[in-house]
Amino acid sequence: EIVLTQSPDTLSLSPGERATLSCRASQSVSSTYLAWYQQKPGQAPRPLISSVSIRIKGIPDRFSGSGSGTDFTLTISRLEPEDFAVYYCQQYSSSALTFGGGTKVEIK
Amino acid sequence: QVQLQESGPRLVKPSETLSLTCNVSGVSISGYYWSWIRQPPGKGLEWIGYFYNSGSTNYNSSLASRVTFSGDTSKNQFSLLLTSATAADTAIYYCARGSWKIDSWGQGILVTVSS
Numbered sequence: 001e002i003v004l005t006q007s008p009d010t011l012s013l014s015p016g017e018r019a020t021l022s023c024r025a026s027q028s029v030s031s032t033y034l035a036w037y038q039q040k041p042g043q044a045p046r047p048l049i050s051s052v053s054i055r056i057k058g059i060p061d062r063f064s065g066s067g068s069g070t071d072f073t074l075t076i077s078r079l080e081p082e083d084f085a086v087y088y089c090q091q092y093s094s095s096a097l098t099f100g101g102g103t104k105v106e107i108k
Numbered sequence: 109q110v111q112l113q114e115s116g117p118r119l120v121k122p123s124e125t126l127s128l129t130c131n132v133s134g135v136s137i138s139g140y141y142w143s144w145i146r147q148p149p150g151k152g153l154e155w156i157g158y159f160y161n162s163g164s165t166n167y168n169s170s171l172a173s174r175v176t177f178s179g180d181t182s183k184n185q186f187s188l189l190l191t192s193a194t195a196a197d198t199a200i201y202y203c204a205r206g207s208w209k210i211d212s213w214g215q216g217i218l219v220t221v222s223s
Contacts, residue, residue, distance in 0.1 A: 001169070033208050033209075035209055035210075037210075043215075044202055044213035044214065044215055044216050045153065045202075045210075045213060046213075047209075047210065047211055050209050056211070088152065088153055090153075090210075092207070092208030092209075095166050096155075096168070096169070097143075097155040097158075097168075097207075097208060098155065099152055099153040099154070099155065100152075101152045102152050102153075
C-alpha cells in the first residue's frame, strides 16, 4: 500500500498570499491516479484536481497541481477567504486507494 | 446532477453489524463505480472500498474480512455492511461515486459504536 505524507500539517497564511502544499508518496504514483480534495468543517470533501493537474469543472484557476513520481504539489496562487480549509491528496495504485493525512490552511 | 444520501442507524453496539444505505438520485447506479469512505471525528479520510453493480468489489485490505457491499438497481441504492463493529469504527461514513477518482460525495452520516 502506498503511503501519502502531506506537509506541512498546518499552513498559516493571510488572504492574498500563495499557498504551497506538498504530498509525498512512499512509492511512485501514476500521474493518472493522483487527486486533491478540499474539506471544510462539517462538509464532505470537494474534488479539486484529478490526474495531478486537471482542475475539476468549476474550480477556480488559482488552484493548480503539479508533480510526478513521488512528489506532488497543490498551489493556491492567491488565497481567498473561502480557501481556508483542509486539503487532502489521494492516490490509487495496485487496486488500493489511500489518502494523505491532510494539510490545514488557516488564517494567520 | 448526481446526489447521494446516506442513511442508517447512527448508534451501533460493539460486536454488532454496522449497516448503511446510500440512495442515489440523478443517475442510475448501473454503469458506475461506487465507494464508501469514512472519517473518524477530527481525523483523516479512510477508503473502505468500491463496487461495480455487476458484482465486482474491491475492499481495503484492512477491512476486507468484515465488509460487504451490495447494490439494488430497483431502488437505485447501494449498501455497506461492516460486521463486528468496535469503537474504532466510529466515524462519519460517506458514500461516493467513483473508484479511483471520487467525483461526487454524500453529505456523510456519523455512526457511533458504543454500548
